Amino acid sequence: MKAIVFDLDGTLLDVRQGFYWQFQELTRIYDGAPIAREMINASAHGTTEQIVRSLVRNTKVPFDEILRTHQDIRLQSYDRFLRLYDGVDELLSILKRMDMRVAALTSGNNLTVGCLDRTNIRHHFDSIVTAEKVENPKPHPEGLHLIINELGITPEDVVVVGDTAVDILVGKNAGVGKTIGISHGFGNVDALFAAGADHVVHNVPSILDVIE
Numbered sequence: 001m002k003a004i005v006f007d008l009d010g011t012l013l014d015v016r017q018g019f020y021w022q023f024q025e026l027t028r029i030y031d032g033a034p035i036a037r038e039m040i041n042a043s044a045h046g047t048t049e050q051i052v053r054s055l056v057r058n059t060k061v062p063f064d065e066i067l068r069t070h071q072d073i074r075l076q077s078y079d080r081f082l083r084l085y086d087g088v089d090e091l092l093s094i095l096k097r098m099d100m101r102v103a104a105l106t107s108g109n110n111l112t113v114g115c116l117d118r119t120n121i122r123h124h125f126d127s128i129v130t131a132e133k134v135e136n137p138k139p140h141p142e143g144l145h146l147i148i149n150e151l152g153i154t155p156e157d158v159v160v161v162g163d164t165a166v167d168i169l170v171g172k173n174a175g176v177g178k179t180i181g182i183s184h185g186f187g188n189v190d191a192l193f194a195a196g197a198d199h200v201v202h203n204v205p206s207i208l209d210v211i212e
Contacts, residue, residue, distance in 0.1 A: 001177055001211060002153050003101035003126075005144065007162035009108060010185025012088050012204070013115050018081030019044070019186075022073045023055055030058040030066060044186050045138075045166050047107050047131040074111055084119050085184060087204040092124035094208065103127040103147045105160075105170070107138055127151055139169035148174070159211055163187045165195035172196050180210055 009015045024034035035055055043054040052070050053063070095102055102124050106112050109132050116122035127150045129143040136142045148155055159178045160171030163185025171179040172195070181192030181200040192200045199210040 001100065001159050002157035003103060003148075003151055004095060004159045004161060004211065005103045005105050005147055005171075005176075007164070007167045007185075008104050008106040008112055008115065010163035010187075011161060011167070011182055012085060012104075012121070013112075013119070014083050014085050014184075015077075015081070015115075016186070018074075018077030021081065022070065022077040023051070025073050026052070026066070026070050027055055027057075029069065030056050030061060041186070045107070045164055047137050048109055048111075050137075071111065078111075078115060078118060082115060082118060084121065085204050088119075089121055091204050091207060092121055096124060101126045101151050101153070103129075103151065105129050105138070105143045105147060107131050107166075138166045139173055141170055141174035144170055144174040144176070161207060163192075165191045168192055168195035168197045178211075180207060182207070 006012055020037050020040055023040050027035040040055065043051050052067060056066055092102060104125055109130050113128055113130060127147045129146050131137050133146065134143045148158060155175040156177045158176040159180060160167060160176050161180045161182060162168060163182050164187035168179045168181055178198050179196065181187065181197035183189050183200060183202050189200050201207055201210060
């Protein structure tokens, strides 16, 4: 394998507590009460705009205003809750010493990429593709193809790592060499295997055990 492509939220970035908080705050402001975590989970696999549209019921306020409010709340959530999962910086350093290219494919936007700066790991990445750079979000392989072309490798040389079935499916749809699910984010083991994950691990250091 020559490259490894990571999802970010829920895979390398531990955003669960802040993720729930930001949407509960947003719905408290615009709908009068915070939305249940179960409803957030059900909508958690699209782009940021898609998630906001599906969760906020208020149609009297312009959607652009709601998005701006969400952006402010999201930044507050990063200040309060954002952290790396244990072992992320160490893993990325090891991968670079192994001469593997490291990339990120996220359904988030530039705020998500900014989290790499906040956590001091952006320098490890050779390519980053956000939802803003593609017409077709995950599980469509467009974003993954962009990364593969930018790195000048073949799909068979790529490992995809993610915490949800959507991440596994985007790897399968692109024909990558291996897909690895990680269970500490927004997905679960059964869903990851059902999507076709070649391996499922429970923590970041264990990724090294199943790369080859």
